Amino acid sequence: MALLSLIAYSYVLAQPLSPADLYGSVNINNARIRVKPKMTSRERNSMDEAQQTSLSDAKNSFSFLCLALVAGLIVANIVCSLAEFIIVEAYDETAGLELYVEPAFLTYTWYKQAVNLAFQTIVLLVAVRIMRTVPTEPREQKNLSLKDFCVFLLCCFPIEFFGALLGNLLASVLTGGNATNPVDLMVDNSLSSIINVVILGPLMEEFIFRKQLIDRCGQYGEKNAILFSALCFALFHSNLYQFFNALGTGLILGYVYIRTQKLLYPTLMHMLLNMKSGLMGMISSEGVAVAVVVVLSAAGLAALILKARKLTFLPAEKQIPREEIFRTTYLNWGFAVFFFVMLLYSFITLFVGTG
Numbered sequence: 420m421a422l423l424s425l426i427a428y429s430y431v432l433a434q435p436l437s438p439a440d441l442y443g444s445v446n447i448n449n450a451r452i453r454v455k456p457k458m459t460s461r462e463r464n465s466m467d468e469a470q471q472t473s474l475s476d477a478k479n480s481f482s483f484l485c486l487a488l489v490a491g492l493i494v495a496n497i498v499c500s501l502a503e504f505i506i507v508e509a510y511d512e513t514a515g516l517e518l519y520v521e522p523a524f525l526t527y528t529w530y531k532q533a534v535n536l537a538f539q540t541i542v543l544l545v546a547v548r549i550m551r552t553v554p555t556e557p558r559e560q561k562n563l564s565l566k567d568f569c570v571f572l573l574c575c576f577p578i579e580f581f582g583a584l585l586g587n588l589l590a591s592v593l594t595g596g597n598a599t600n601p602v603d604l605m606v607d608n609s610l611s612s613i614i615n616v617v618i619l620g621p622l623m624e625e626f627i628f629r630k631q632l633i634d635r636c637g638q639y640g641e642k643n644a645i646l647f648s649a650l651c652f653a654l655f656h657s658n659l660y661q662f663f664n665a666l667g668t669g670l671i672l673g674y675v676y677i678r679t680q681k682l683l684y685p686t687l688m689h690m691l692l693n694m695k696s697g698l699m700g701m702i703s704s705e706g707v708a709v710a711v712v713v714v715l716s717a718a719g720l721a722a723l724i725l726k727a728r729k730l731t732f733l734p735a736e737k738q739i740p741r742e743e744i745f746r747t748t749y750l751n752w753g754f755a756v757f758f759f760v761m762l763l764y765s766f767i768t769l770f771v772g773t774g
Contacts, residue, residue, distance in 0.1 A: 473737055474747055477639045480553050481647065482753030484632060488651065489757050491546035495538045503534070531604075532611040539623045550631050556638035556736060560680040570726055571675055572688050575668045576719035579692065580712060582664025590659045590769060598769050600660040608697070617697065621689035628652040628669065629676040629685050637677060639739050639747075641732045645673035647748055654757070657764030668692065674730065 510522045632648040649669030672685035
């Protein structure tokens, strides 16, 4: 009897359902079995159109976010260049100089830090103002334990170490060893450098690249949002020396933010990482500095391997299908323009000092 029931059940499931049966059921051995409604061609077309509309909205969102960054860069460049021209003109007039002569303070570290701070502030104000038109997805905030905070921070050390090695190697190969890391020309142990690099810089960068970007594209997939924000963060540095370590640490900082939805944790990590770089430069013995870096990188690599197995990613409300992720996120006008502008900046930065 059981065998006959199984055959009858298989036969019924194999038969096409008539319109009258679409929302009905069948009886087998007095057991009522509900049959899943068959989707009509109109319903199927409607679903396809809805999916295409969703992908189009996602593509426009990613494109618009990138264009907001480009707009911030353009406005910041215009304002800072105009301000510097006015300052130099006023200086020359005060000094009684008829020709345009650049004053010595333009080469001072405090002046470079002030210009960099003004530049970042303008980018932030303009970009965030434009990004607000892209909707965000509210998420629940969670705390991060001190243990997990320290583990994630430790995971950044090997990424910074190997990322810096790779960046230096590529820069040396491309320029024949003649290029100089522009960060070395801007940063020293002065108070202005410490305030800008350790405090203000991380605050602004985390607010833009973690909060603003991830909050607005996390609804299309957590992994994709983290990678997108990290890549934009790395490209925004427009410095080959920093690209790989910025990309790697951006992935970790992005994961911490998307899991906690609290900007405090990635910002504090960013500050500590920048502070660590400054402290390492203050160690007088090169051997001691190398030993500290090796130990921290080895410990961080072990922590990174163990932590990678425990990472969790939640399904997003408007999750982009895997086969559509690259085309939707990166094959759009906004990202193309942003990538080209940052590539041009990187080229100028890399070869400006090449002899």
